[in-house]
Amino acid sequence: MIHIPCPWCGPRDETEFTYGGEAGDVMPALDGQSDQVAWHAFVHLSENPSGPVSEFWYHGGGCGRWLLVRRDTASYEILEVRDAVEAARGPKDDVER
C-alpha cells in the first residue's frame, strides 16, 4: 500500500484515494472536429510502463481533489504530486486558487 503526499491534506494512505488511470494524452477537444482515432487513443491506449508514469488519483477520502501523481510503478516511489488543476493550468495561475 502506497502513501500519497496530498498537497492539501499531507501524506495519506492509498485507501483514501481512487485510482484514475494514466494521465497520458490530453483529452481531445469537444469542438465537433476530433476524430475517432484520437478518442480511441485517449480512451483505450495507455503506456503501462515499468518505471515512472503520470497518473490521476482522486482523493475522495480527503479533500475531494483530483491529483496528478508521478509514480514509479517498479519501486512504488512517489516522485511528484500536484493538484490536477494546477498541473493543467501551469504554475502561473496558482495564485487564483
Added chain:
Amino acid sequence: MSASPQSHRLPSGGLIDRTQSLSFTFDGETYEGYEGDTLASALLANGVDLVGRSFKYHRPRGLLSAGSEEPNGLVRLGEGNRARPNLRATEIPLFDGLVARSQNAWPKLSFDLGALAGLAARYLKAGFYYKTFLWPAGAWPFYEKLIRRAAGLGQPPCGPDPAQHEHHHQTCELLVIGAGRAGLVAALEAAEQGRRLILCDERAELGGSLAWTRDPVDGLEPIAWWDQAVEKLEQNPKVTLLANTTAFSCQNLPLVLLEERRPGGNHRLWIVRADAVVLAGGAIERPLVFPGNDRPGIMLASAVRFYIRHYGVKPGQRAVIVTNNDSAYEALEDLKSADIQVAGLIDMRPAEAAPFRPDGVPVFANYEIAGTRGRKRLKGLTLRYGVDGSRVDLDCDLLLMSGGWTPNLQLYAQAGGRLMMEPQIGAHLPHDATTPLAVVGAAAGKGVSPTAAMPLAKGPMAFMDFQNDVTTDDLDLAMAEGYGDIEHLKRYTTTGMGTDQGKTSNINALSFVAARQGRSAEAVGHTTFRPPFTPVSLGAVAGPARGRDLAPTRRTPFHKANEKAGAVFVTAGDWLYPRHYPHNGEDMAAAIAREVRNTRRQVGVVDMSSLGKIDVQGPDAPTFLERVYCNNLANLAIGRVRYGLMLRADGILFDDGTVARLGETHFLLTTTTARAGEVWQHLERLHQCHWPDLDIRLTSVTDAWAALAIAGPRARDLLTALGPDFPVDKESFPMASVREGLLDGLPIRLYRVSFSGELGYEIHTPAGYAEDLWEAVDVAGAPLGLMPYGLEALDVMRLEKGHISVGTEIDGRTTPADLGLGKLVSRKKDFLGRSLFQRPYLQGKGRLQLVGLQPVDGQTVLPIGAMITAHTWQGTTQVSLGYLTASLYSPSLEHPIALALLKDGHDRLGDEVWAVSPLANQSVRAAVVSPHFFDPGGERLNG
C-alpha cells in the same frame, strides 16, 4: 499415551514458571504444563511423541522444530466457530483450558486408516494427481472428491468468527523484526539515540536463541544480558515491544504488515510505516535428508537444545547427533545437562573436520545414515561408512540433526532484495550493499556455522519436504519427466508449498537439484518469496470490516418516519431502504400489489432521498452540462427540468437523471442512487483534470436534501391540500417544471417529474425538515387514500412504463440507441462520448436492444435471468439471442411482463421467442412487444 504427568519434564531448569500449572487437552486427553510453555513443549513434557500425520502418506510425525518453521506439528486450536486450523504447536503459548486437536488423521492419531496410503506410496508419486485417476474418461471429478477429502490441510470452522479482530495503524522511525540478540542490539542502539521504534518477534518471549546458546554477551551470561536488554527497552517510552507478532509482509516498503496474536484468538493487524527497517530474523537449522528421516524423535539439533534449555523438557532418553557442521557439537553439553545418554555423534565430514573430540561419546566420522527404525517413535539407526560402505547399528529414541543453517531472508527478498548463494554455508545471503532494508545478525550470515556440501542421500522415504511428503525420489522423477526448473519442480512436486512454504526444505531441494543437474546452486536459483512469511488469519486481514461493519449504513432523513409507517427495510448499496409497507398479515407480493394499485388509482408517496444530487453553479455551467450530457440542454429555460443521459467517453451509457435550471447560472442535477458517487467523481474529474478553465463550482448535496415523490391521479389534490405558496394547477406548473417555494411553511424545491408514469411531483426539502414534511404529507393525504410505497412497488411501476434502471439495462455495455433512447442523443452539439458512440460497432446490426416480453399464455412469469432463444430448451446448445433484465407480474395489467435485451430487438416487435432457464428447467414462449406496457401515450403522466 501412557505417560505420567509431565514425565519428560526435567527436575529443574528452563524459563517456565513451575508455580503456574496449566491444564490443556490434546485430542481429548487432558495434560498439564506450565506457564511459559508452548503447546509443543508441553506435549513433549508429557511424552507425547506423535503430533500429526503426514499429508500424503499419513506417516506418524513428531515435532521437528521449536519455531515457526515447523512442518509437522500443525493443530486445530479451539472449538466451534473459534477453532483455527493449521496452527503451529511450536508457536502456541500454552494457556489454561487450551483445547487442541491433531489433523490429517481418522479415526484417531494413533490408529489412522489414511496410513493405508503409505502402502500405496508408489502410486502417489510426484504429479500423481495429474496422471492417475484419468481412467475412465470423466471419472476425475469423482476421484477428485475422494482425494480432496483425504488430503486437505485442516478444516476451517463453518460459522462466523466470534473473535474481535482489529487493525492498528502505526508509524515509527525504526522497525526491528526479530528480537534475538542482533535485534535487541539494534533496538538498544536506536533507543539510545532517542529513536521511536517498534521491536517485534513472532515468539511469546523475546530473546531468540539467547535462551539456549552459551556464548557470553558483553561479558554476561546470555540470559542475564537478555533480561537487562529487555528491561531497558521496556522502560523506554519511545519503544514498543511486540511479542507473538509476526512481520509477514515487506513487499511494499516502507509499509510493513504485522500480525499480533492476542489472547482469546483475537488478532491485531499492525499496518506499520517505518522510516527504516532492520531485519534480524535469525537463521533456521536445516534437516538432513536420509531414508526414514521423518520418524517422531528425529528433530533439529537446535530444537532439542531449545526444549531442554528454554522449557526444561527432556525430549528423549538416548540420543544420537548427526551433522555436517560444527554447530551441533554444542548440543553435547545440553544433552549432558539433561541427563540424556549420547549413543553417538555422526559427523558426515572426514575425521579431521571435527572441532573437538567429545569425551565418552563414540564419533562416527565420514558416516551417513542409511535407514531408521521405529513406527511411532524412533528406535534406532543404521549407519553406513563413507569409505567402504560397512554398516553399524545404533539404538536411540532421539536423533538430533543439523544440516547447516539458512538465514531468514524471506522478508528481504519480498522487499526486492536479491539473494546470493554462499557455498560456505550452503544457503543464501543478501546480495546488495544497498538494500531495501538492513539485515543484521544470523540473517546476514553472522556467526553461521560453515557447512560441508554433502551428497544428499538416496533411498526410499528420504523426505525433502516433510509437510508435503516430497521425497528425493519425487524430485528425481519430476526431473526425469522434464521439470528441471526450480519453479516447475515446486509446482509439480509441491516441495516448498503448504503452510511452511519450504522453510526447512527449500535449500535442501535446490542443493539436491543442483547436484543432480551438475549445476551450481547459484545457477539453479530459487523460488520467489511472497507474503505472508507465515500464514495469517483471514480474520486479521478483514479486521473489523465484516458483516454490517463492512461498509457504513446510510439511512435517509425519512428513516424514522418510514419505521413508524411500518416499512420493511432492505439493504440497497449502502442504503437501508423501505422495501414495502405490509399491512396486517400481508405477504410481500400482496403488499407490493396493493401499493401499486393504490398509487395508480389514488395517490402514493415514496422516499426518494437516496437519489444523487449535485449543485452546479457558475457562468460556465451551461457549457459544462452541454458537454457532459448527450441530450440537448441549451434551450432549457429557468424553472424547467429535463431528463438527462450521460455517456462515458467510450460512448456507453453511464447514468440517467434530471437536470433542473433554477437560475441563469444555477443548475441542480439528480443522478441514480447506484451511480451517485461515481457521477460525482466523474464530473469532478472532467472539471479538474480536463476542463479547469470552466468557471463552475460543483457541490454534492445528496445528504443535504430529503426527497419524496407523490404520484397518482390525486397527487395534485394532495399538493394543493398541502398549501403551496405558488399555483400548482396544470397551466401554471406543467410537466417538467421546477421551482422553489414554501409548502405548509416548509422550504421546498418542487419538481413535476414522474418515474412511476402517474401524475407526479418530487418534493425536496432541507434534510432537517424531513420529518415535518412527511408528517404534513401524511396528514393531508389521509382523506385522499394516500399510502406509502417502497422500492419494490417503485420497480414494478418503472417496469410497467419500460423505464431503464442502472445495473439491469444500464449495464456498462448498452448505449442510448440500444435502449430506445437514440432520438434523445443530440446531433447538433459535441459532448463527451459522441465520437466513440458513432463507432460502427455500436451503431450496426447485431446489437442487443431493449424490448418488452409477454408470455404467450398470458400467465406464466418469465424466469428471471432467462436466456432468449429461437427454440425451446431441450438440453442442447443453442444460440443466445439475448437475455431478460427484469421480469415480474404486473398488478396494473394483471399479467406478467418482462424487459429484455434482444439481438436486433427493435426490428422484432411481434415475433415470438423462448425465454429459457436451464437452471429453473423452464422454457416459456413469449411475444416481443414494446417495453412501454402501461399508458404508452403518457396521458396519465400529463394529466
